[in-house]
Structure formats: C-alpha cells, structure tokens
Amino acid sequence: MGRVTTEESLRPQSLMLTFLGDQVLGRDVCVYSGSVIDVFARAGVGEQATRSTLTRMVSRGLLRRQREGRRMYFGLTGRSAAVLADGERRIWHTGAVNRHWDGTWTLLGFSLPESWQRQRHDLRSKLTWSGFGPLFSGLWIAPGEVDVSALLAELGLSAHVKVFRAHADAGMDIGEMIEESWELAELAARYGAFTRRWQPWETELPAADDSLSLRLVLQAEWLGVIRRDPRLPVAHLPGDWPAEQAEKTFRAVHERLTPLAREASERLLDLVPVRKDADEDADADADADQP
Incomplete structure (x- = not known):
C-alpha cells in the first residue's frame, strides 16, 4: 500500500x-x-x-x-500551547458525536452598520468555526452553552452583539431547523471521505520510519474535520450520520500506528x-x- x-x-x-x-x-x-x-x-x-x-x-x-x-x-x-491544548481536548475528550445534549441552545443576534462589510464577514467566519449556524440573517444559533466573549472582544464587536441561552418550544421541529441552518451534506461528505481514505490503514502498516508522519497526517486531517463540526445533537441528525464510523476509524488507525510512531520518533x-x-x-x- x-x-x-x-x-x-x-x-x-x-x-x-x-x-x-x-x-x-x-x-x-x-x-x-x-x-x-x-x-x-x-x-x-x-x-x-x-x-x-x-x-x-x-x-x-x-x-x-x-x-x-x-x-x-x-x-x-x-x-x-493554548491552541494545542484546545485541539487535544477536541480530539480526545469532546469527540465527534454529541450524545449528551441537554436541550440548551446559544442564540446570538447582531446588527452592524451596512458599511461594516469586513467586520460582518469576520464575525460570520468566527461564528461558523465556533459551531454556529444562521437561523436568520442576523440571528445565529449553536447547540449547548457557547462562550463567545473572547471572540467578540477580539473582533471589537461586543457592543453590537446580544447573546442568550434558550430552549426550543415543544412543537419545534429541531431536525428541520438543523437542516436549514447547517450544511449537513457537506459535513457528512467530509466524514465519509475521511473514512474511505483511512479505513484501509486499519489492516495495513507503513514502513517503520514513515509511521510517525502517517500518524501526524491522520491526526491533522481528523482535527480539520471535527473542527468544522458544530457537534449537533445526534438525536436530531439523520440516522445514517457518518461521524461515529469516522471516529472509530480514526481511533483504530491511531492505535495501530502509535507503537511504530513512538519508535520512529526516538530515531528521527x-x-x-x-x-x-x-x-x-x-x-x-x-x-x-x-x-
């Protein structure tokens, strides 16, 4: 291979x-x-x-x-070190599948002057990376309690943004809302592509000195996938949601490569x-x- x-x-x-x-x-x-x-x-x-x-x-x-x-x-x-510690938590502790959602949502509303196109673009980009999706043009939503204080301070937009915690009404179709607010097909495609790319390595092994690099690429690609995932509640996602299989593949390949990678790191x-x-x-x- x-x-x-x-x-x-x-x-x-x-x-x-x-x-x-x-x-x-x-x-x-x-x-x-x-x-x-x-x-x-x-x-x-x-x-x-x-x-x-x-x-x-x-x-x-x-x-x-x-x-x-x-x-x-x-x-x-x-x-x-702070950036890396956050990535380590995301890979090994938070995980890709949100099974323990308590029904809480974070709602964020903003109103910026029309001339602030750059600030609006920067805010939307940061919100997307923080797990938010657009409920309406100036109202964004994310599952769970998301602390955006540092994000808003960095952009200098705290005075233009209002943040609330909320729960959906009993008659709300959460699954439909999720499909309207997030690009589920794109996210599912990334998980599927990751699984197809890495699943063969569950039974194959690289050359000894390549194992460290291979595990490095594996981790970097996995983090790239899950950082784009807002960790939506799995109970409201399609039944064939591919995140769980992708995570199983990641962990299986990582475990298989780790002994060789440790030996390679000592040599290289x-x-x-x-x-x-x-x-x-x-x-x-x-x-x-x-x-």
Whole structure:
C-alpha cells in the first residue's frame, strides 16, 4: 500500500501544530528544525515549505527559537500551547458525536452598520468555526452553552452583539431547523471521505520510519474535520450520520500506528530541554541552519 500524503486542503501550519502538539506539548522541550524537515518530507511536504512555515510561525508568536551550537531548535509559546491544548481536548475528550445534549441552545443576534462589510464577514467566519449556524440573517444559533466573549472582544464587536441561552418550544421541529441552518451534506461528505481514505490503514502498516508522519497526517486531517463540526445533537441528525464510523476509524488507525510512531520518533527527532534564558526573539534566520 502506498504512502498517504497530506491533502491539498491541509495547510503546512495545521500539520506543524499537530506535530508540535504530538511531540512537544507538555514536555518542556524544543525540536531541531532538521528533524521537522525530515518528518514533513515523509508526509510529502517540501523542505522550503517547512522552513517557511517555521519562520512564519515565529513571526506570529506561535513558536520560539533556541540555538544550540550551529543548530536551531523550535519550541512552543504560551499562545501556541493554548491552541494545542484546545485541539487535544477536541480530539480526545469532546469527540465527534454529541450524545449528551441537554436541550440548551446559544442564540446570538447582531446588527452592524451596512458599511461594516469586513467586520460582518469576520464575525460570520468566527461564528461558523465556533459551531454556529444562521437561523436568520442576523440571528445565529449553536447547540449547548457557547462562550463567545473572547471572540467578540477580539473582533471589537461586543457592543453590537446580544447573546442568550434558550430552549426550543415543544412543537419545534429541531431536525428541520438543523437542516436549514447547517450544511449537513457537506459535513457528512467530509466524514465519509475521511473514512474511505483511512479505513484501509486499519489492516495495513507503513514502513517503520514513515509511521510517525502517517500518524501526524491522520491526526491533522481528523482535527480539520471535527473542527468544522458544530457537534449537533445526534438525536436530531439523520440516522445514517457518518461521524461515529469516522471516529472509530480514526481511533483504530491511531492505535495501530502509535507503537511504530513512538519508535520512529526516538530515531528521527532531536529534542533538547527548553532553556529559560534563550532569546525567544532571536534574529537568527532558521533557513540558514544546517539541516
């Protein structure tokens, strides 16, 4: 069976964050740039793209640099650690199937000036990523209790938005409302595509040194799917909803790859302890380092 490489829709930064969450988060270590280049090459990502991603993430405050001799190592910042911890919760604790919904909805209404087209676009994009769907043009809804205070503060729109908790009336057709407010066919297609792509690996194994990269791609693609899922209550979704099968496939393949991936990480990764006195804003160019 051939090596699985990254899908075109999977950005190198998403892959990098997944790699760091898997190998660096919670360990107080930095990883050598050459190790990252090697692992990413096995996932089909070129050296220049990997180096550029590292440089951009440093400039955005998502990575810190630490030089050891002629080698440059990269570690997490507080910002990236928070992002990765959220992703870890989403994969391993929240899950893809919402069986425990208590009937609560979060309603968010907004009214912005007509000239604020960019702000309206940014708000709608953020709401979509936070699990909201449009009930009406200026009224959005999400299952459960969703805290949007940080989102609104970031956009500077708190004064233009009202947030409520609500329950549906007894005669409300929740299933119909869900179909009108969210693109269920698109979400189901993503789950189906994930299952078809990864199910063969439930019985196959990659070459030993490719296992780390393969598991990295698996996790990054899975997170990309479930982050677009508002976790709608399964009781009100179509009976053949594919999220559960996709999650079973993810967990089965991950479990199968993990022993090999751990062995590969010991062979392929050069890690050093974080030095508290290292200059996080070093001007040294990571692209100039020896791989």
